[in-house]
Amino acid sequence: MIFITVNTVSELLCLLAAIVFLNKEKTTAWRLFIPFLLLTCIVEVAGIYIREFVHTSNYALYNVYVLFECGFTSYFFFYLYKAYHYKPIWLFTWLGLFAVMYIIDLLHHNFGQFVSTTASVMSVVFVLASLYFYYLKLKDEHFEPLIFSAPFWWVSGTLFFYFGSTACNNFLDYLSEYERITFSRSIRYIIYNILDIVMYIFWSYAFICRYRQRKSSPSLG
Template identity: 45%
Template sequence: MQYFTVNTVAEWICFLTALVCLRRDKDPVWRRFPFYLFLVCLVETGGIYMRAVLHAPNAPLYNLYMLAECFAITTFLYHLMKPYGISIWVPVVWGTVFLSAWLTESFSHQFGYYSPLTAALMSMVMVTGCLYYFFLVLRDDKYIRLSTHPPFWWVSGTLMFYFGGIATYIFFQYLLEASSAEGIRFSLRYVIFKVLNVLLYGSWTYAFICRYRQTKY
């Protein structure tokens, strides 16, 4: 039962929904996204196994996973903004900056710890990208019904998750100290990320359902 957490349940539901709704999608970027979600589920389950069964630190696993996370989210976000004329050089330059930051911080920690500064940088860039997407949508004359528009819900979930991540990194020390307070079973940081994960995968799940209905009908 230790593998059934708020995170893993939300992630597996999102993955299964994507697998059903996107498996025949004509757009290859949407159709391949379940592969990333499956990796998310494997990493989360593997992290629990390393911590609870092997009693080993799982930070290196999540640090390595950050590479896949950045690639998948950047690629998808670029795909959504591509119709609005954004240049391919934007994600290329960002990918180069991210990889340089990740390697620098990982080498400084000898790949034994998570890279919080790189994660914070990634969160800021993702938030900027999501806000810019909304700006492009608002500027466009084309009518969009946001309540059933898949990209809107995908970007909304991504924005909420990474914006919350930035706030968490800013107040990291405070949250760390609060977690040691007497009578608090779970750290505030732990609870915040659980809520953010539910918002992220809940929004993505709804986006996949909207995408399925859109392509089917």
């Protein structure tokens, strides 16, 4: 039962939604959600196992996962931006800057801690990327009902999670004063659970919207 948590359940349900609604998807960016979410589930379970049974730090595991998280999320944002004729140089520039920050962060902590500074900067960048997508949608002359827009719901879930996690990190010292509350869980733990649930609900609905879009437009595959 120790492996059954809010995080693992929400991630697994989102993975199942991706398998059901994206299994026949031909667009690489959307289809990559299946292996990415599978990796997310594996990392979460492995992190619990290392912490609870090996009784050692799982920082190294999540440090590696951050690379995949940044790479996939950045690539998907670029996929969304391609419709507005954005060039790959912007993606490569950001990934290059991320790599430099990541290496400096690892060296600064002597490979012994989570790359929290890099993760915080990444969160801010993804918040800005989400807001910029909204700006592009507002300027777009092509009408699309947002209630059925897969990109809109994916970006909304992403924005909610990374904005919330950024705010949580900024108020980390304040939250630490109230570390233990009901059910022996920290406020940060509960906040991140809520953020996870909302993001994965939005993502799952995005997969449904993409499935509906593909069915109504066979050319999408």
